Amino acid sequence: MGAAMYPINMRLEGQAAAVVGGGSVAYRKIKHLVAEKATVVVVAPRVLPEIEELMASGRVIWQKSTHEEFRWRYGAFRLVFAATDDFAANAEVCRQARAAGALVNSATEPKDCDFFVPAVIRQGELEMTVATGGSSPAFARLVKADMEKRYHPGVGEFLEWLGTARKELLKTVEGTQRRQKLWRQAMKQEIMDLILQGRMEQAKDEVRKEISGAGAESSDSTGGDQGKI
Template sequence: MELYPVNLKLAGRRCAVIGGGAVAERKVKSLITAGAQVTVFSPVLTPGLSQLQENGRLAWVARVYQAGDLHNFFLVFCATNEPAANRQAAKDAQAAGALVNVADAPELSDFYVPAHIVRGDLLLTISTGGGSPALARRLREEIAARYGPEYGHYLALIAKLRPELKGRLATTKEREKFWRETIDLEALDLLKQGKFNEAEERIRHAACCTGPES
């Protein structure tokens, strides 16, 4: 079955995690990073989750999941070490209208969480459709080595300069040509060396040379 790729905005959205172990902790941390409002259902928490709860970063229901708990949640992650409990929670959550991810049963999941690399606002994702998390991790390591922090710096610089350069490059064709040609090894190498001002000037110079008078 072909999957539909999408990046979700979770800021302020209610998300639930069933379980309080290491897998649950990974899910919770990613959700919090995305700005979600997280509720954890579990009798016990890892030290990391306990710290987040003490700091007010998540809500904790200190008991096992019960039927009726999962109304009004957008995403639900079933991450206990009991497959039967995960399956029942998934069924209840889907009946309540939530999208569900089941840690030990990808065939029951509505979505998968891809392995990913973050470079500032640049997000690179790798998914195997739940078929091989190990392969996804391997590919993530290889891609992370190839695309370093300089790509995030490049994206931030482009966002900064875009309004200025849009005025210099009047037509859509000129802008498309410029953005294609500006992503070169020299600009990225300057950013990799921490030479941000030089990289910025290079991009500005490229814009001058790309316009109708060049």
């Protein structure tokens, strides 16, 4: 069993990341970093044409050098990806970057990673990730494909509707604990079953039933925690 990892979602907009390598693995890393609006410095003597095309985004800078020539600059980056096909080179990048205070990810040695990049499923504001601790990225992609079929776009649409319903509840029901109780009552497994079956309106009706009359009931109460949930 690998070391336990603490899962987080990191905001990368405006943050600097370095990707050492110019091949297909590096390209996948760079593409996702650009999508998250990070500033990416690519360290490699040569890069794929696809990487050169990403430079048009204005977020990718190509440093035409080897990792030996570039290593002293790693302290400028929050994340460093060692994405060459050379085990020794990746190990050296990880050592140098970690010593400079960056978090590192190795494409060739999971044990040398401070973090892993999970497969991501997004449906609207709903975000789910699949990680295997570096054991098998291919299996993570397989699970991701299965989850994308199960958690269809309607799930994200339902979450958007819940956001609107939550705002209405904030107006009509006083007290954090009372609102939390209502949401716990509403978020039942039956609701998820309806959503996954595509029966969105029925799911909404069931939620409405659980929280209906809440405003009238709360008007009889006194005091209570006025915080937000």
